[in-house]
Amino acid sequence: MPRIRVGPAGEIQPGQPAFVTHGEIEIAVFRVDDGFRAYRNRCPHQQGPVCTGPVSGTLVATADTDWRLAWVLEGRVLICPWHSMEFDLDTGRRLRARTERLRAFPVKVDNGEVFVQLGPRSTRAATRTPA
Amino acid sequence: MTRDSRKPLGLDDVFIVDCDVHANEPPEALAPYIDMPWRRSLELLGRGPQRYLDIPGYAPILNLDPPFPDRGLGNRTVTTARQMRDDLDELSINVGILFPDNLLKIAVFPHVDYAAALGRAYNAWLADAWVSRETGLYGAVLAVPQDPKDAAEQIRTYGADDRFVAVYLPVAGLRPLWGDRMYDPIYEAAEEMGLPVMLHSVGIIHPHFPFNLEHIESRIVRHPINHEFALMANLFTMLTSGVPVRYPDLEIVFTEGGVSWVPFCMWRMDKEYAEIPTGAPFLERPPSDYIKEMYFCTQPIEEPERSRDLLTMIDLFDGRDKVIFASDWPHHDFDHPRTVLNMPFDADLKRNIMGETARRLFKLPVPVPVA
Numbered sequence: 001m002p003r004i005r006v007g008p009a010g011e012i013q014p015g016q017p018a019f020v021t022h023g024e025i026e027i028a029v030f031r032v033d034d035g036f037r038a039y040r041n042r043c044p045h046q047q048g049p050v051c052t053g054p055v056s057g058t059l060v061a062t063a064d065t066d067w068r069l070a071w072v073l074e075g076r077v078l079i080c081p082w083h084s085m086e087f088d089l090d091t092g093r094r095l096r097a098r099t100e101r102l103r104a105f106p107v108k109v110d111n112g113e114v115f116v117q118l119g120p121r122s123t124r125a126a127t128r129t130p131a
Numbered sequence: 132m133t134r135d136s137r138k139p140l141g142l143d144d145v146f147i148v149d150c151d152v153h154a155n156e157p158p159e160a161l162a163p164y165i166d167m168p169w170r171r172s173l174e175l176l177g178r179g180p181q182r183y184l185d186i187p188g189y190a191p192i193l194n195l196d197p198p199f200p201d202r203g204l205g206n207r208t209v210t211t212a213r214q215m216r217d218d219l220d221e222l223s224i225n226v227g228i229l230f231p232d233n234l235l236k237i238a239v240f241p242h243v244d245y246a247a248a249l250g251r252a253y254n255a256w257l258a259d260a261w262v263s264r265e266t267g268l269y270g271a272v273l274a275v276p277q278d279p280k281d282a283a284e285q286i287r288t289y290g291a292d293d294r295f296v297a298v299y300l301p302v303a304g305l306r307p308l309w310g311d312r313m314y315d316p317i318y319e320a321a322e323e324m325g326l327p328v329m330l331h332s333v334g335i336i337h338p339h340f341p342f343n344l345e346h347i348e349s350r351i352v353r354h355p356i357n358h359e360f361a362l363m364a365n366l367f368t369m370l371t372s373g374v375p376v377r378y379p380d381l382e383i384v385f386t387e388g389g390v391s392w393v394p395f396c397m398w399r400m401d402k403e404y405a406e407i408p409t410g411a412p413f414l415e416r417p418p419s420d421y422i423k424e425m426y427f428c429t430q431p432i433e434e435p436e437r438s439r440d441l442l443t444m445i446d447l448f449d450g451r452d453k454v455i456f457a458s459d460w461p462h463h464d465f466d467h468p469r470t471v472l473n474m475p476f477d478a479d480l481k482r483n484i485m486g487e488t489a490r491r492l493f494k495l496p497v498p499v500p501v502a
Binding site for chain 1: 436465470
């Protein structure tokens with residue numbers, strides 16, 4: 001299975017993904033918390049360039065917040081620039097949706113270099129990869 | 132080389148007519164086309180601060196919402212015909228029918244002469260800088276509701292130009308609604324010139340029904356009221372004042388409402404009509420008969436969990452030759468044509484929705500067949 005070099009881990013900053021391409025597939029690598037996530041730059045909604053959107057937070061009101069509005073997940077919510085759909089960068093899941101999720105790829109860091117591992121089509125989120 | 136009929140239709144296999152794309156018209160762009168003293172007004176506005184569809188005296192909006200971090204990215208504009216052609220090429224769209232951006236709110240102006248002058252300037256600007264058979268960009272003549280007589284003259288002027296294929300009826304902030312008899316000159320002119328009328332709304336907060344939404348906190352409540360509810364209200368009044376009866380050759384098109392509200396309107400109005408036929412004395416048949424003769428643009432296309440439900444919905448109003456594609460490009464809730472093309476419709480229905488029905492409706496040139 002091909003492995004694509006993305007670049008030095010230190011150059012991928014939160015909210016500023018690194019992009020690599022393999023054929024027609026464009027992949028963005030995000031730094032999230034203590035690791036990296038790689039997602040295909042295609043929104044499952046209308047196939048917009050989801051990974052070019054901002055990384056932000058979202059507004060919720062739950063029993064945990066005593067039904068008061070709370071801004072949560074700051075730095076972990078990817079917003080598609082086409083229709084503002086929100087995805088959890090940690091899991092690739094669309095927030096508050098039934099099934100949609102970003103196509104994820106495993107990420108490996110070898111000697112400070114980030115690599116994306118291509119493989120059989122997978123919709124599962126990448127495993128947590130330490131920075 | 133013929134297409135493999137077993138393969139699903141792709142974007143390049145169909146002729147795509149987009150019945151709703153938006154040309155951005157900043158005040159300074161229309162200034163050269165408008166009469167005095169309004170030219171000075173637009174020049175002044177052109178030098179002032181401008182926000183997206185939010186220009187006092189030109190694109191008035193009562194914006195009560197706080198800005199949310201990193202949202203509102205869909206505030207795209209298309210400011211030249213060249214840019215529009217390039218964008219539509221990128222979307223595999225062959226033909227676009229142009230609507231304004233800022234002047235979507237033209238119906239709110241109390242100053243009749245200013246509104247009429249804006250409408251004339253917009254139409255002249257479209258004719259001068261945008262519409263062209265070669266580029267596949269066509270105009271909808273803006274009919275200013277505040278001055279129906281002037282609007283009728285505009286329809287007759289530009290209706291003789293084959294680069295204009297429809298009449299745009301602004302809906303946002305409209306009073307009275309489009310069923311009022313004061314608009315008869317507009318319908319008479321549109322029917323005479325063979326131009327379909329296209330109702331189009333936009334999100335605003337305004338004292339006029341059903342836009343009096345200042346008390347509603349959530350934008351996702353206001354948005355469908357701004358569009359679908361406004362279209363419903365206008366449709367109902369057009370039925371009860373007999374627009375489709377009195378102008379039998381007039382084609383009526385509803386934009387930016389999707390399609391799922393149509394069966395409700397048919398059945399609800401039939402029920403009312405059965406009980407209170409004096410409420411619609413012009414009608415010769417049940418209201419649903421007339422609604423089935425109208426046209427409905429796809430955007431914002433419903434995306435039900437079971438996508439076949441959308442076909443069921445279209446069949447409920449016999450809409451296989453009445454639903455026409457629209458993207459609403461470049462607005463925040465635009466639909467990529469792929470989204471409609473990938474719905475579980477048969478190939479003939481896909482071709483009709485994506486372009487063939489609109490080609491017939493707007494009398495567009497027959498395209499070179501796609502291989």
